[in-house]
Amino acid sequence: xxxxxxxxxxxxxxxxxxxxxxxxxxxxxxxxxxxxxxxxxxxxxxxxxxxxxxxxxxxxxxxxxxxxxxxxxxxxxxxxxxxxxxxxxxxxxxxxxxxxxxxxxxxxxxxxxxxxxxxxxxxxxxxxxxxxxx
Numbered sequence: 001x002x003x004x005x006x007x008x009x010x011x012x013x014x015x016x017x018x019x020x021x022x023x024x025x026x027x028x029x030x031x032x033x034x035x036x037x038x039x040x041x042x043x044x045x046x047x048x049x050x051x052x053x054x055x056x057x058x059x060x061x062x063x064x065x066x067x068x069x070x071x072x073x074x075x076x077x078x079x080x081x082x083x084x085x086x087x088x089x090x091x092x093x094x095x096x097x098x099x100x101x102x103x104x105x106x107x108x109x110x111x112x113x114x115x116x117x118x119x120x121x122x123x124x125x126x127x128x129x130x131x132x133x134x
Contacts, residue, residue, distance in 0.1 A: 018055035022048045022125045039109035045121035046099040052128040088127045091120040
């Protein structure tokens with residue numbers, strides 16, 4: 001089980017730092033998918049989304065204990081005012097759910113699901129970044 005997100009979201013990166021991490025992790029996800037590592041591609045796609053959500057929380061963040069808190073605080077505090085498309089409003093909880101199932105061994109990762117997660121992550125990160133720059 002991959003548990004790297006908790007340690008990676010505790011730092012004080014600043015909004016731009018979190019967005020840089022999101023973009024870098026999207027590249028890692030693509031490389032994992034190309035390398036035939038569907039499970040890792042799902043993990044990295046989700047992590048990129050967490051980084052983008054964390055960037056949006058930067059001004060309100062305080063101490064955040066893990067990725068689940070990032071997701072819930074983003075959904076409750078940021079999403080209503082950010083103006084994301086309906087597709088990207090749904091993307092984070094869907095990919096989070098897939099991440100949970102794969103990391104717990106409840107489902108096996110496959111390239112089609114991993115590619116869909118990567119596309120959702122690209123769209124989500126891109127739109128969050130655009131909205132934060134407005």
